[in-house]
Amino acid sequence: MRVLIALGGNAMTGEDGSARVEDQIAAGKVAMEAVADLLEHDIDIVLTHGNGPQVGNLLVKNEVAAAVVPPVPLDWCGAQTQATLGFVLMEALDVATAARGLYRRSAALVTRCLVDADDPGFSRPSKPIGRYLSAEEAAMLIEHGEHWEDRGEKGWRRLVASPEPRAILDAPAVRALVDAGFVVIANGGGGIPVVRGADGLRGVEAVIDKDLGAALLARTVDADVLVIATDVPNAVLRFGTPDAEPLGRVTIARLRELAEEGHFASGSMGPKVDAACRFVEEGGQYAVITDLDSIVNAVTASEEEREGTIVVPN
Structure with a gap:
């Protein structure tokens, strides 16, 4: 049997939602204990995960440093958090499987998800991300090409596109690793959104729903x-x-x-x-x-x- 497990964002933060390094490591250990229990039944497992709190942290760094260095685009944020959380989960899974006398190798794969360049979401950004800022703070980020909206008393909030996931471009690598006996961590945060243009693939400023990305990955790898x-x-x-x-x-x-x-x-x-x-x-x-x-x-x-x-x- 092949099973895809999609870990919610709460599975990678503290109980109070905190996303300090130590909180994420501790939460990863809890999640991988459950996964290791399932591995004792000799099941092929693919893991994916949310990354909202982690991307949120990167966005705060963008905001704080916007006057010094250009903000990192969302596709880069997705790639960074996929790699970081993949590392955290691999380390935790190694400990959990060793404690059970299991030998199951793991691999984390930075994964791209194809979306349509003409998806309606790009013309009407609607998904709020990150924290509220003052008009002055938002103006600096608007100058860097970001879309912000005045939300009244709370302040300004960034809005981004949330396009429909169409294809997991790196699914063949996921399948090859699973077939070779690896527990694979892939497509975190719904995947890094990319579009296909005349010059090939390029990342875009968007957020793909993690659960919809998980369903597409599960179908693609024959879970x-x-x-x-x-x-x-x-x-x-x-x-x-x-x-x-x-x-x-x-x-x-x-x-x-x-x-x-x-x-x-x-x-x-x-x-x-x-x-x-x-x-x-x-x-x-x-x-x-x-x-x-x-x-x-x-x-x-x-x-x-x-x-x-x-x-x-x-």
Whole structure:
């Protein structure tokens, strides 16, 4: 069995959301303990991860240093965080597997994701990233070509495009490494967004949704199961109300219907639900949305005993 595990951004920060170096290392160790538990079942694993807090840190550095050095573009931020988090996860996985007497090599791959140059998102940047700034601070970054918007009392916020992921360009390398026995960490943050032009490929200022990128990577590397690991054991209907209801086994059709009814927030659970549906619609056996503590059960338990939100064909 081949499984793709998508680690949410919370899996790479402290419990309070802090992204200090020591917090990220500690969080990586926790996540890789769960992955090592799954490796004991002799399963091929591909890992991907969010990078929002890490990119956020780089953007702060951009802002602070904008008057001294040019800001680093978003595609560079994606590449840097893929490499850094890949290193952190590899180190943590080596420790976790050694403690279990396992020998599984790991590899981190800086991964590009193709998007359309004419994607509507580029003409209407809508995804807010980074912190709020004053008008004066934002003006300096606007001079460097960034798109900022006045958000009233809170200040100015940067908006970027979030185009649809079309192809994982480095998927053949991922497949080759998995076939050779490696646990591969790839496509972090949804992949480095690139477009194809007359002169070849070039990176662009955009952010790809991590969960949609994970679903595309899972299909591209022929994964059987997609596990979207988050900080809750299930997707929840009527979240935050007295009538909240954890969602268990559900068909694509029913889950799509629930999404259209507005049960899943667009900035949190919505993309996870969409990604799970896309993966199964394209031929995956099933997808799971659950927390780290439940991923072994989600992959190895019988159909009747699986925990989490289990998305199955209609």
